[in-house]
Amino acid sequence: MSLFGPGHGACPGCGFPIAVREALDALDGKVIAVNATGCLEIVSSMYGRNTWGVPYIHSIFENSAAVAAGIEVALKALKRENEAHVVVFAGDGATFDIGIGTLSGMMDRNHNVIYICYDNEAYQNTGNQQSMATPMGAATTTTPVGKNMPGKMGRKKDMVEIAVAHGIPYAASASIAYPKDFNRKVKRASEIKGSKYIQVHCPCVTGWGIDGKLTVEVAKLAVETGLYPLVEYENGKLVRVRKLKKRKSVEEYLKIQRRFRHLFKHPMGKDVLEELQRIADENARKYGLDA
Ligand SMILES: Cc1ncc(C[n+]2csc(CCOP(=O)(O)OP(=O)(O)O)c2C)c(N)n1
Numbered sequence: 001m002s003l004f005g006p007g008h009g010a011c012p013g014c015g016f017p018i019a020v021r022e023a024l025d026a027l028d029g030k031v032i033a034v035n036a037t038g039c040l041e042i043v044s045s046m047y048g049r050n051t052w053g054v055p056y057i058h059s060i061f062e063n064s065a066a067v068a069a070g071i072e073v074a075l076k077a078l079k080r081e082n083e084a085h086v087v088v089f090a091g092d093g094a095t096f097d098i099g100i101g102t103l104s105g106m107m108d109r110n111h112n113v114i115y116i117c118y119d120n121e122a123y124q125n126t127g128n129q130q131s132m133a134t135p136m137g138a139a140t141t142t143t144p145v146g147k148n149m150p151g152k153m154g155r156k157k158d159m160v161e162i163a164v165a166h167g168i169p170y171a172a173s174a175s176i177a178y179p180k181d182f183n184r185k186v187k188r189a190s191e192i193k194g195s196k197y198i199q200v201h202c203p204c205v206t207g208w209g210i211d212g213k214l215t216v217e218v219a220k221l222a223v224e225t226g227l228y229p230l231v232e233y234e235n236g237k238l239v240r241v242r243k244l245k246k247r248k249s250v251e252e253y254l255k256i257q258r259r260f261r262h263l264f265k266h267p268m269g270k271d272v273l274e275e276l277q278r279i280a281d282e283n284a285r286k287y288g289l290d291a
């Protein structure tokens with residue numbers, strides 16, 4: 001039986017339960033889970049009802065990496081470090097923005113922790129506010145569409161590269177559309193001592209405005225367009241990339257999501273669409289995505 005749920009309250013079609021189940025399976029349940037405040041925590045640890053089959057602690061929004069580091073050190077002091085992997089599950093807001101200080105400290109000290117960022121590209125629990133993981137052009141409640149504003153103006157921050165720049169031994173991006181690949185990456189991370197950062201792309205049905213039955217399809221298109229490249233680094237070296245036989249145009253991915261639909265009619269939309277295609281092309285060149 002899965003060690004996550006049933007009984008959680010995530011929306012039908014939510015992406016992150018797939019990631020959590022897969023991660024717990026990959027580690028055979030030998031996990032102490034630290035969960036930052038966010039949607040995952042809200043839907044899985046309601047008062048009197050917890051859907052985790054492993055030891056679980058809810059940290060605050062900004063300190064999951066510090067809590068995990070503390071648990072790791074405590075396990076070492078007790079000589080019980082071989083009994084469980086310390087794994088953080090934190091959203092993109094908790095990771096890219098508000099918790100980046102504690103995450104940076106954890107990676108700088110190279111604590112033996114697997115940090116999994118489930119990236120649904122905004123503060124979804126509080127109703128879709130932009131984070132630094134929100135892609136350019138996306139409409140959120142803090143990047144609304146108006147006459148002079150075609151959604152978010154800046155581009156998504158490259159958090160995987162920031163993790164790599166800390167000199168940690170393992171960093172990767174993944175997607176719920178490729179669960180076997182994600183599973184393998186979590187397993188690989190568990191074999192390596194030190195800090196591991198894995199960022200997994202998880203569509204949000206309500207925030208992105210997608211049909212719940214298309215979650216996996218949407219996540220797949222993000223990868224197939226080159227907007228969400230699947231990459232893997234060991235000791236600062238790019239060791240593996242998911243190649244694309246025939247890269248799709250970014251429009252195929254964008255047009256099925258409500259958060260981007262204004263781009264196809266807004267006067268500034270064309271420029272944003274071109275910029276998003278340029279970002280995908282840049283990823284393809286940088287990582288050699290085209291097979
Ligand atoms: C210090 C602090 N600021 C704001 C909040 C309110 N808050 C709770 S969850 C959340 C959004 C979390 O976003 P993310 O980390 O991306 O996770 P998601 O909800 O998208 O899964 C916010 C803003 C809080 N709990 N603590």
Ligand SMILES: [Mg+2]
Pocket residue numbers: 091092093118119120121122123124125
């Ligand atoms: Mg989020």
